[in-house]
Amino acid sequence: MEEVIRVLVVDDSAYVRKVIKQMLSRSPFIEVIGTARDGREALDCVAELQPDVVTLDLIMPNMNGVEFLREQMQRRPLPVIIVSIASESGETALEALDAGAVEFVQKPTALATEKVFEISDELIQKVKAAAQIKLSNLPTNTNNRITSPLVSKVSSGAVDIVVMGISTGGPQALSFLIPQLPEDFPIPVAVVLHMPVGYTEMYARRLNDISPLKVVEAKEKDPVTAGTVLIAPAGRHLSFIRQPDGSVLTHLDARPFDTLHRPSVDVLFQSAAEVFGDRVLGVVMTGMGSDGKQGSAWIKSHGGLIFTEAEESCVVYGMPRAVEEAGLSDKAIPLNQITTAIMGVL
Structure with missing residues (x-):
């Protein structure tokens, strides 16, 4: 039987955290075990909850997505999927890939609207794939x-x-x-x-x-x-x-x-x-x-x-x-x- 993938959702928007949790919960093989509002809170959540995969916003207060990645990958590498908007964070997304992120999904809008649900199937597919990833094979820096x-x-x-x-x-x-x-x-x-x-x-x-x-x-x-x-x-x-x-x-x-x-x-x-x-x-x-x-x-x-x-x-x-x-x-x-x-x- 397929094992359930445990996911931590990191985003500074309460609406987006809720929506991503709803989207991922459509799959019986994915469980959202926690959410975090910024990179600093995410570091604590990863240490406590030990997720299999993290979905990560890039533009956040206190500690942004790239800063989180750099710190987390030194502590314990794990598969991270960027969920962000290209127009706001394109260069940052490329920095995040350099820092060890494995995939990214583009948010259709920055606004709290139903359009966010359009990425549901893609996100589920990429979370399932990320759980199988060999992080040791990812060339870094x-x-x-x-x-x-x-x-x-x-x-x-x-x-x-x-x-x-x-x-x-x-x-x-x-x-x-x-x-x-x-x-x-x-x-x-x-x-x-x-x-x-x-x-x-x-x-x-x-x-x-x-x-x-x-x-x-x-x-x-x-x-x-x-x-x-x-x-x-x-x-x-x-x-x-x-x-x-x-x-x-x-x-x-x-x-x-x-x-x-x-x-x-x-x-x-x-x-x-x-x-x-x-x-x-x-x-x-x-x-x-x-x-x-x-x-x-x-x-x-x-x-x-x-x-x-x-x-x-x-x-x-x-x-x-x-x-x-x-x-x-x-x-x-x-x-x-x-x-x-x-x-x-x-």
């Missing part, structure tokens, strides 16, 4: 990491693009991996990272600051060129269009509407296979669910390569597991060896 980019070599032309799909644990894993790619990396990289709307541009800027490569949030009709990492914008699928002169441009679209995620790894991978044929390397990394499995099948059917992150380094072994179990992975690789493996097939 990636912004301060001194990385040693690999030495490049002239591309043999076997691969013309690297496409990556990643979710839970993704911001930290990419902040570890991308800075290791050399400045003269000979092909483009495109990434779908499951993030709420409002975060991908800021995240791309931060990743650009610590990487030899140019990292940008993809815009419509961006050229797909060597040495550039394109991050799909939250809320839009990223695909490719080959021009009559042979160059390739990005295309952003809300369609298809029937995907679980937007952007979708499957949409990116399928487009890469259709435009670049057998010269595609797809990399599926940590994350829950199975986004990327169908896209990996497209890449394989066109003769391309698929790498998956090995279970031993995944924060959540969901997306890579789905690809692996479908027999679509050419190689399962721990996070700290993925860049070397990518360089090995160029």
Whole structure:
């Protein structure tokens, strides 16, 4: 029988605390064992109640969410899901991920209205996933990491693009991996990272600051060129269009509407296979669910390569597991060896 997940809800709004408790209580496998009004009170509650998962607001008096995270992770690491508003706390949310938060859910509004209930299903799903997370696999302090980019070599032309799909644990894993790619990396990289709307541009800027490569949030009709990492914008699928002169441009679209995620790894991978044929390397990394499995099948059917992150380094072994179990992975690789493996097939 599934064990009940014990959750502490931290938010300075009494209304939001009540609503989150109501939402989580819809699941028979989740019990809200306490609430806290700020980070300082949350530290005491964690010590006393020993929750399995914490949901955390970021903007709070006395001690904010990031301060709580930094202190709590030193005391006893545990899975923390940010529940906040992008417009008010975007940079703070990225700091929270650096400090050890594993997921975030975007509040639809700062106001005490019924709209808050819209996040109910997503929050329940992410709390269940967070309870299974391997926190020891979460790369930390990636912004301060001194990385040693690999030495490049002239591309043999076997691969013309690297496409990556990643979710839970993704911001930290990419902040570890991308800075290791050399400045003269000979092909483009495109990434779908499951993030709420409002975060991908800021995240791309931060990743650009610590990487030899140019990292940008993809815009419509961006050229797909060597040495550039394109991050799909939250809320839009990223695909490719080959021009009559042979160059390739990005295309952003809300369609298809029937995907679980937007952007979708499957949409990116399928487009890469259709435009670049057998010269595609797809990399599926940590994350829950199975986004990327169908896209990996497209890449394989066109003769391309698929790498998956090995279970031993995944924060959540969901997306890579789905690809692996479908027999679509050419190689399962721990996070700290993925860049070397990518360089090995160029």
